Amino acid sequence: MEKLLKRLIEKNKHMARHGKVASYIPVLGKASPNDIGICIMDMDGNIYGSGNYRNKFTLQSISKVMALILALLDRGEEEVFSKVGMKPTTEAFNSLYRMDLPDKWIPSNPMLNSGAIITTSLIKGKGREKSDRILELIRDITSNFNIDYEEETYRSEKKTADRNRAIAYLLRDMNLLDGNVEEVLDAYFRQCSIEVDCVDLARIGLFFANKCKSYNIERGEHMATLAVTIMSLCGMYGFSGEYAVKVGVPSKSGVSGGILGVVPNRFGIGVYGPALDRYGNSIVGCKIMEELSKELNLNIFE
Numbered sequence: 001m002e003k004l005l006k007r008l009i010e011k012n013k014h015m016a017r018h019g020k021v022a023s024y025i026p027v028l029g030k031a032s033p034n035d036i037g038i039c040i041m042d043m044d045g046n047i048y049g050s051g052n053y054r055n056k057f058t059l060q061s062i063s064k065v066m067a068l069i070l071a072l073l074d075r076g077e078e079e080v081f082s083k084v085g086m087k088p089t090t091e092a093f094n095s096l097y098r099m100d101l102p103d104k105w106i107p108s109n110p111m112l113n114s115g116a117i118i119t120t121s122l123i124k125g126k127g128r129e130k131s132d133r134i135l136e137l138i139r140d141i142t143s144n145f146n147i148d149y150e151e152e153t154y155r156s157e158k159k160t161a162d163r164n165r166a167i168a169y170l171l172r173d174m175n176l177l178d179g180n181v182e183e184v185l186d187a188y189f190r191q192c193s194i195e196v197d198c199v200d201l202a203r204i205g206l207f208f209a210n211k212c213k214s215y216n217i218e219r220g221e222h223m224a225t226l227a228v229t230i231m232s233l234c235g236m237y238g239f240s241g242e243y244a245v246k247v248g249v250p251s252k253s254g255v256s257g258g259i260l261g262v263v264p265n266r267f268g269i270g271v272y273g274p275a276l277d278r279y280g281n282s283i284v285g286c287k288i289m290e291e292l293s294k295e296l297n298l299n300i301f302e
């Protein structure tokens with residue numbers, strides 16, 4: 001397995017030059033575009049890694065999956081999905097599309113920033129308590145109690161978050177966001193700044209692959225099904241459809257270059273490669289996932 005991972009990295013790493021490291025959050029711009037790492041964990045807990053798989057990076061949008069789970073546990077499906085939809089879209093992750101039209105609109109899904117800011121607002125607790133609960137859940141899932149916020153990224157995003165601020169204030173104006181807007185945004189920036197490596201991501205993937213079993217999560221199997229379904233429909237933004245056809249592994253990307261992959265009943269996968277394609281997904285990561293899926297028959301639709 002490690003040989004295979006190494007070969008896929010060697011074969012595809014040249015693609016990084018066609019991508020670009022995110023720089024709209026200034027600290028993210030410091031990442032090296034040529035870094036690439038991958039880790040796979042199987043149901044027996046065997047861990048296989050290659051490349052820069054122990055590099056640390058922030059979760060960014062991958063945290064939206066955990067925020068969704070907590071919002072669902074705290075508020076129930078009916079309330080959550082009355083404020084955020086379950087529709088795949090081709091909108092950019094930070095889109096404000098349709099937010100100022102007179103018709104009744106809710107964000108298409110909880111993987112877009114607009115939808116995710118709502119799910120974070122629905123998590124019980126005030127301000128930082130919300131993101132602390134996400135952090136606790138991640139520490140619990142990974143059994144890694146060293147996982148923490150990366151303060152510089154948190155501050156960097158908070159300082160340059162005009163778009164997310166605009167989204168959140170519009171959401172409040174539309175009666176979709178309760179509570180103090182700045183407090184909700186602060187929790188959202190904090191959850192995005194949680195720092196992991198590919199092993200942690202693979203463990204999170206395995207948690208969903210294993211249907212949340214052996215964790216004290218209410219209706220865990222159902223929660224895993226919901227999260228995995230939403231990931232396969234919307235996890236890679238406008239590329240989700242193509243990714244489902246080419247890769248067929250429910251995944252969630254983050255703008256720091258991470259990809260969380262879930263192969264139900266088989267594997268958890270963590271990939272890191274900070275050079276991004278135009279959708280904001282790791283360009284080398286997507287290609288490696290495509291080839292890995294073929295090599296190991298991971299496509300869930302096959």
Ligand code: GLN
Nearest residue numbers: 060061093192254255280
């Ligand atoms: N923190 C990022 C933002 O809100 C997350 C986006 C992403 O990872 N695609 O802009």
